[in-house]
Amino acid sequence: MMLRSAFVLVFGLSTLLAPLAAQAPEGWRIRVDRSANASDPDNVPDLKVVTVGKGFRATGGPAGTFWNPANRATGNYTVKATFNLMKPSGHTNYYGLVFGGSDLEGAAQKYVYFLVAQDGTFIIRSRTGEQVQDVQARMAHAAVQKPGANGQSTNTLEVRVAGNTVSYVVNGTVVHSGPRTGATATTDGLAGVRINHVLDVQVENFEVVRQ
Numbered sequence: 001m002m003l004r005s006a007f008v009l010v011f012g013l014s015t016l017l018a019p020l021a022a023q024a025p026e027g028w029r030i031r032v033d034r035s036a037n038a039s040d041p042d043n044v045p046d047l048k049v050v051t052v053g054k055g056f057r058a059t060g061g062p063a064g065t066f067w068n069p070a071n072r073a074t075g076n077y078t079v080k081a082t083f084n085l086m087k088p089s090g091h092t093n094y095y096g097l098v099f100g101g102s103d104l105e106g107a108a109q110k111y112v113y114f115l116v117a118q119d120g121t122f123i124i125r126s127r128t129g130e131q132v133q134d135v136q137a138r139m140a141h142a143a144v145q146k147p148g149a150n151g152q153s154t155n156t157l158e159v160r161v162a163g164n165t166v167s168y169v170v171n172g173t174v175v176h177s178g179p180r181t182g183a184t185a186t187t188d189g190l191a192g193v194r195i196n197h198v199l200d201v202q203v204e205n206f207e208v209v210r211q
Contacts, residue, residue: 025051025054025055025056025068027068027069027070028056028066028067028068029066029067029068029069029104029105030047030049030064030065030066031064031065031104031105031109032047032062032063032064033062033063033064033065033197046060046061046062047059047060047061047062047064048060048061049064052202052204053204054204054205055202055203055204055205055206056202056203057086057200057201057202057203058195058199058200058201058202058203059086059199059200060195060197060198060199060200061197061198062197063194063195063196063197064194064195065098065104065109065111065192065193065194066192066193066194066195066203067098067101067104067190067191067192067193068192069190071190071191071192071206071208072189072190072191073099073161073188073189073191073208073210074188074189074210075161075188075210075211076161076162076163076210076211077161077191077208077209077210077211078158078159078160078161078208078209078211079097079099079158079159079191079206079207079208079209080097080156080157080158080159080169080205080206080207080209081097081156081157081193081203081204081205081206081207082154082155082156082157082203082204082205083095083096083116083154083155083156083157083201083202083203083204084152084153084154084201084202084203084204085118085147085152085153085154085155085199085200085201086151086152086200086201086202087147087151087152087200088118088147088151089118089198089199089200090198091198092117092118092119092121093117093118093196093197093198093199094115094116094117094123094194094196095115095116095117095193095194095195095196095199095201096113096114096115096116096122096157096193096194097113097114097115097157097158097159097191097192097193097194098111098112098113098190098191098192098193098194099111099112099113099114099159099161099187099189099190099191099192100112100184100186100187100188100189100190100191101189101190101191101192102189102190104190104192107129108128108129109127109128109129110126110127110128110129110186110189111126111127111189111190111192112124112125112126112127112135112183112184112187113125113126113127113194114157114159114168115194115196116144116155116157116170117144118146118147118153119140119146120140120141120142120144120145120146121138121139121140121141121144122136122138122139122141122144122168122170122175122176123136123137123138123139124136124168124176125183126183126184133183135178135182135183135184136168136176136178139175139176141170141173141175143170143171143172143173143175144170144171144175145171155170155171156170156171156172156205157169157170159191161180161187162211164179164180165177165178165179165180166178166179166180166184166187191208192206193206
């Protein structure tokens with residue numbers, strides 16, 4: 001594998017915002033979130049991020065939201081990336097795309113996220129500060145690839161914003177679509193990646209295509 005130098009982000013009791021080091025994709029930043037659920041703690045205190053080609057591999061530990069300030073999209077656009085689950089988690093945890101983001105480094109963070117999990121389900125949620133609401137509750141779909149015999153799986157996710165419609169795509173299949181209203185009324189903003197805790201995920205070919 002094209003693994004280069006690695007680094008570990010260590011944080012205290014509060015959320016940490018830190019720029020990724022020079023070894024990571026240029027310009028990317030990360031917000032690290034410690035688990036607040038005593039019954040579901042982080043398995044290790046650190047989040048390790050390793051550059052792999054033009055992407056990166058995140059191994060936790062805690063959850064992370066990753067973005068590059070240059071990846072800001074408005075109007076009609078598509079955001080996409082390929083996610084490789086390197087090994088199964090001990091329980092269901094989600095990873096995928098973030099879009100419509102603002103104030104990602106602050107207390108008023110806001111974004112919509114479209115995530116998949118190793119059990120073949122996907123979920124769409126919006127976050128404002130610490131408040132989270134479902135756009136689409138957890139749902140199983142055959143398009144979401146589960147880990148194979150080697151414990152790994154690959155899923156390419158896309159969010160397509162076109163006119164008044166937002167479509168959510170897994171491996172070329174639209175798994176959900178809906179109007180730009182309510183929790184998804186604001187799709188303009190930063191796009192990036194969310195990897196929840198206790199996961200080992202490699203992200204490749206992240207891109208924002210503006211139309």
